[in-house]
Amino acid sequence: MDLELKDLLDMLLVKEVFNFKNIKVKGIVYSSEKVKKNYIFVCLPGTRVHGARFVPQAIEKGAGVILTDLKEVEAPGAVKVLVPDVREALAVMSANFFGFPSSKLRLIGVTGTNGKTTTTHLIESLLSGANKKTGLIGTIRYQVGAQVLPVLATTPEAPDLQEIFSFMVKEGVDCAVMEVSSHALELKRVSGCDYDVGVLTNISEDHLDFHKTFERYLRSKAKLFSRMGNMSEGSNSPKVAILNRDDPNFSYLYEESGVQKITYGIKKKADFMARDIQIKDEGVSFYLESPWARERVNLKLTGLFSVYNALAALAVAFVEGLNWQDSLNILESIAGVPGRFEKIEEGQDFTVIVDYAHTPDGLENVLSTVKEFARGQIITLFGCGGDRDKTKRIPMGRIAGKYSNYCLLTTDNPRTEDPREIFKEVEQGLITTKNKEEYEICLDRYQAIHNALSRARKGDVVIIAGKGHENYQIFEDRTIEFDDRKTARDILVNKIIKKAK
Structure with a gap:
């Protein structure tokens, strides 16, 4: 895959370009070890060292473009592109380079402190059980149809993520389900993603070594919902935020989201509710009340957290128009997720x-x-x-x-x-x-x-x-x-x- 540099740069509204040559860009990388001829090398600021330190190695390997936020960076023989926010630019250029693949999928993002992995696996099982070809990106595995790919991170960097989406499109994937970490939201790895459904599991204190305060952590999580558009490109399907009504931060996230909302919970009135919950060693059962179905649900998974995860997954199935009885049958057959209870x-x-x-x-x-x-x-x-x-x-x-x-x-x-x-x-x-x-x-x-x-x-x-x-x-x-x-x-x-x- 290649694209003219001019077409990639046209997407960046604020930039300074030095020594411009309209080369055919062959790839976008943020590691100097992966640079090849006519690649864009992106100088990401790191926790210990700035990527600009590796510009000489990148140029030696044939980098045609250096993308940086540091004016003093020298790029002899290469095009230098200076931007105010290198991570935002990386996300935009990566999505453009791969042809905006997330807009060609039904993309479902799941964020929260706990429960992301189990919830994404439940959602993927419901979709694949409805004969949808699915993709999965998360902590345990990346999967495209039946193919399992190496895991890079819970949510990979923008060029890796967009390349996976591009591969999903080529493989005929209908729906992609992914975990969206607070790091990915704060570091703008998902800025080029077109989410159709956003799911919140729950929010409690975590990653304060990175975010410093709970307020900043909460704002990072909210970005998944605040950045969703109202309609999917080329589709009549509304975009939807699925929120945990019982979470203490529900009101803030509800207000931050500019799309339609579906709520789920146990304690407070919600669209999808579980009542008469019975927790046992072999599994948990509950009575489901929803606009979709009212029925007893018997899970092989146990724990109150499993009830919340199941309600979120069922709400997604409802949004995606799946058959409710088939969905309940699939959910009840799931024995578990690796390393989760x-x-x-x-x-x-x-x-x-x-x-x-x-x-x-x-x-x-x-x-x-x-x-x-x-x-x-x-x-x-x-x-x-x-x-x-x-x-x-x-x-x-x-x-x-x-x-x-x-x-x-x-x-x-x-x-x-x-x-x-x-x-x-x-x-x-x-x-x-x-x-x-x-x-x-x-x-x-x-x-x-x-x-x-x-x-x-x-x-x-x-x-x-x-x-x-x-x-x-x-x-x-x-x-x-x-x-x-x-x-x-x-x-x-x-x-x-x-x-x-």
């Missing part, structure tokens, strides 16, 4: 659950659900990531202790931080709800999982929280292979059950 069953007489919960709200949702059905003790293994929002640590310790009979505090992804320093902060919350005899600190995550499973007795529930589907662990000097699910199975089969026999 995933049960590990190897014949043991106690329950083992692996979950991605890594925020105070997420951990409380999981543990309060377990509290609903646990017959024995609740044993919780958890940690907090390094180089991330430190304000989570004390609350997570307090919440783990509040809902659990016994806690094991261990490493998550410590990154460049000393795990022992992280433990000290988390322990400040733990000691408000637990005595010293009711928790332990274990530096090695494998050993911590072994200790948790060894401690369990018949009827107990062990929760292994924080990493979910992840198959790695990040330390300061290395990244190792580590999968909570595989580790738990290995210990259960080879040590716990084998020893019992």
Whole structure:
């Protein structure tokens, strides 16, 4: 794919161009390692270093254009394009370069602190079950039809994202469902996306290491809804925001959205409501009240959070005009999403659950659900990531202790931080709800999982929280292979059950 530089630059209203040559642009990249002849190299500002530092390497590799927000950048032999906002320019040019592919799809974006991954998977299942060819972009996997692509990030950078959309269009995808992170919204990775449906799961404090304040985090999330147009290009379909009526920030997001709204919830009056909720170990059931259907729904997924996720997915199915009975049947057949309240069953007489919960709200949702059905003790293994929002640590310790009979505090992804320093902060919350005899600190995550499973007795529930589907662990000097699910199975089969026999 190539496009004349003039056609790409025409989309940028505010710019200064130096040494202009109307070359045929062959690609747009933000990594100097990926530059080829006649590529545009985009100098993105990073957390540690500005991309402008790598301009000489990019030019040496044949970059025809340097896009930057720094006037002092020199680009000998290349076209230099100076813009006030390099990320906005990258998003606009990327969408243009690939032919605005998102406008040729039904694009559904899901944002929120917790529940994005499960909700996108539920929506994708409903759409594919209705014989729609689907695309999926999220934390666990990128998928185009039956093809699985490498995951770059929850929401990839603009040129990667637009290239995936372009591939979806070529493959005949009807609907694309994607997680939209607050980072992607703030960093304008999705500025060139034409969303037809926006979904809010919930909003609680998260990523304050990046956003600094909750107000800024909330404003970032709101951008998904405030930037949606009223009608899809070339379509008579209205654009719709699907909002959680029970979320404390509902009113703000409702006002920020300039499109039609559909609401869902449990506590407050909403378009899609769940009543008479029954939470059990094997799943949750509820009575659905909606403009679409009034019927009992029996999920294989459990927990109050699963009810919210299901309501959001059903609201999307309603907007997309799917058959309600087929949609309910599909929803009831879904066993789960990898690393999201995933049960590990190897014949043991106690329950083992692996979950991605890594925020105070997420951990409380999981543990309060377990509290609903646990017959024995609740044993919780958890940690907090390094180089991330430190304000989570004390609350997570307090919440783990509040809902659990016994806690094991261990490493998550410590990154460049000393795990022992992280433990000290988390322990400040733990000691408000637990005595010293009711928790332990274990530096090695494998050993911590072994200790948790060894401690369990018949009827107990062990929760292994924080990493979910992840198959790695990040330390300061290395990244190792580590999968909570595989580790738990290995210990259960080879040590716990084998020893019992």
